[in-house]
Amino acid sequence: MxxxxxxxxxxxxxxxxxxxxxxxxxxxxxxxxxxxxxxxxxGISKTGASNRAASIDVSQAATPITEVGSDQVARIATGFEEFDRVLGGGIVPGSVVLIAGEPGIGKSTLLLESAGRIAARENHTVLYISGEESQAQIRMRATRVDAVQPRLLLASTTDLGAAIALIEQEKPSLVVVDSAQTISSADVDGITGGSSQVREVASALIDASKTLNIPTFLVGHVTKDGSIAGPRTLEHLVDVVCQFEGDSQTALRMLRAVKNRFGPTDEVGCFDMSGDGIEEVRDPAGLFLSPDEHAMEGTCITFTVDGHRSLPIEVQALVTNSVLPAPRRATNGVDTNRLAMLVAVLYRHGRIPLLSNDLYVSTMAGATAREPACDLAVVAALASAATHCPISRTVCAIGEISLTGQVRPVPRLQQRIDEAARLGFSTAVIAKQRRGSRELNARKMKLLEVSSIKDALNALGLSRTHAIPTTQPPRQPI
CATH class of the missing domain: 2.20.28 (Rubrerythrin, domain 2)
Structure with missing residues (x-):
């Protein structure tokens, strides 16, 4: 009862x-x-539980791992190589994938365009269920992203029972539910999007996906702090959790695998949002580097590792005399507290005083240089702007800087050097390697190993003799 x-x-x-x-x-x-x-x-009596346990077929109770087959599952390609790599090689039949992200970031556009590319193949039907838009609105968006296909089925409903019935009736190759927070069940109390409703909707869709062996994509909303809306159990129930990130002011979008039962969880896919939909970026070096090939003062290039991919980042710095009692520190893509520490280290150990200057540090195309391996590039860009000495565009700087002025080694350095060599860099300023560490393959590059910030500035050709004056100019009368 x-x-x-x-x-x-x-x-x-x-x-x-x-x-x-x-x-x-x-x-x-x-x-x-x-x-x-x-x-x-x-409560269930112990006698009833034991009777049911006795009726279970012994052959289905447990199987030795050595007798379990290891046949490879045929995955379904999404049409985007970047998307497939994040998923671990494609869509696994019967899997449930949760795509979460901020409003307007491009979650629905990415899934609709992927659904159109899958439906364009033979013997593949995709069911797109939306609880946020009507069929006419989805058709307008599909026309814009060139995803209109006869085997792409559209349904607009917020009832869980109707959604399950459509899945059982059509038995498509892929199901997209946009979004999980807009679907509700009449058998469960609570408002739409509440914890009880989201839990019931996710459980029912996962059960249907596993039973019919149909992969399902769920679109998830996020809260104001960036976490996925609904109960935390939602992320535990699904097989794959992906975060679709990006800055609304830039066209760059990053797809990260937070949880993946069928592949690695540190893969990152790069996409470019345009008026015609989403395009994958297989080589993001053109986005993060400025097209100017001439050396300019105040710029330095470094390489950061995001997942299994090494990305180039161009750090730009501007140093000016301050007329304010408290000098201004403005950053974009660089941590402000980290910048304050690097400025102090540059003054103490690099003999370049910038404490009384206005400092502006930024990256290109929405990239982030918050990894400690970017410290040396930030310091080099500041020193270049202060001394008016440009750094060659074929030179990169990779290293972490400590409070004592030492340049520390960074992880996955070989991966960064390989990417720098592929892009045509000729010289890399890196930290001096520890004894017993694996020897680096220079890849036809010149590796300049330094142990302190002073040695790094000398290797980059930055001298403090041309530094801008730190004394403030006299104030003009009002």
């Missing part, structure tokens, strides 16, 4: 309890505790 119990669940983090709170005791958010009723099955 089923008994109805009352529980209180936080819509932000999924906390549940028997008492209502104005503030969630787990995540600290206010006004997120909601009441819902969940049916629970009454």
């Amino acid at each position: 089923a008994k109805s119990t009352t529980q209180y669940v936080c819509t932000e983090c999924g906390w549940s309890g028997a008492k209502w709170f104005g503030r969630c005791p787990q995540c600290g958010e206010w006004g997120t505790i909601e009441e819902f009723h969940e049916a629970r099955i009454s």
Whole structure:
């Protein structure tokens, strides 16, 4: 016999309890505790449980791992090589993939364009279920991204029962549900998008996907702090969790695998958002580097590692005399606190005083230089701007800087050097390698090993003799 119990669940983090709170005791958010009723099955006698256990077929209870087949599963290509690599080689039949991201970042566009490319092949039908848009609105977007295909089926519904019935009726090669927070079940109490509804919708869709061996893509909303909306169990239930990230002011989009049962979790795919849809960027070097091939003061190039991919980043710095009591520090793509530390180290150990100057440090195309391996490039760009000495475009700087002025080695240095050699760089300023470490393959590059920030500035040809004056000019009368 089923008994109805009352529980209180936080819509932000999924906390549940028997008492209502104005503030969630787990995540600290206010006004997120909601009441819902969940049916629970009454206690089962031990005799009934033992009888059922005895009736289970022994051949289905457990199998030695040596007797389990290891046949390769035929994956479905999405039409984007970057997308396939993040998924581990393509879509696994029967898998459930959650794509999360901020509003307007391009989640629906990416999945609709992928659905159109899959439906364009023979013997592949894709069912696109939307709880946010009508069929006419989806058709308009599909026309814009060139995803109109006869085997791409559109459905607009917010009822879970209707969605499951469509999946069982059509039995497509792929199902896209946009989004999981807009679908609701009439059998569960709670508002649409609440913890109980999202949990029920995810469980039903996962059960249908596993039973019919149909892969399913779920679009997930995010909260104001960037986490996936709904209970935390949603991320545990699905097979793959991908975060679609990007800056709304730039066209660059990054797809990261946070969880992947069928591949690595540190893969990153690069995409370019345009008016005609999303295009994959197989070589992002052209996005992160300026097209000017001439050396310019205040710029330095470094290489960061994101997943299995090494990306070039151009750090630009501008140093000017300050007329303010507190000098200005403006950054874009660089951590402000890290910049303050590097400026102090540059003054103490590099003898280039910039404490009283206005400093502006930025990266290109929305790239981020927050990895410690970018420290040497940030310092080199500041020193280049201060001394008016440009750094050659064929020279890169890779290294972490400590408070003592030492240049420390960074992980995956060989991967960074390989990418620099592929892009045509001739010289790399790196940290002096430790004794016993694996010998680096220079790849026809000249490796300049330095142990301190002073040695690094000398190797880059930066001298403080041409540094801009740090004294403030006299103030003009108002």
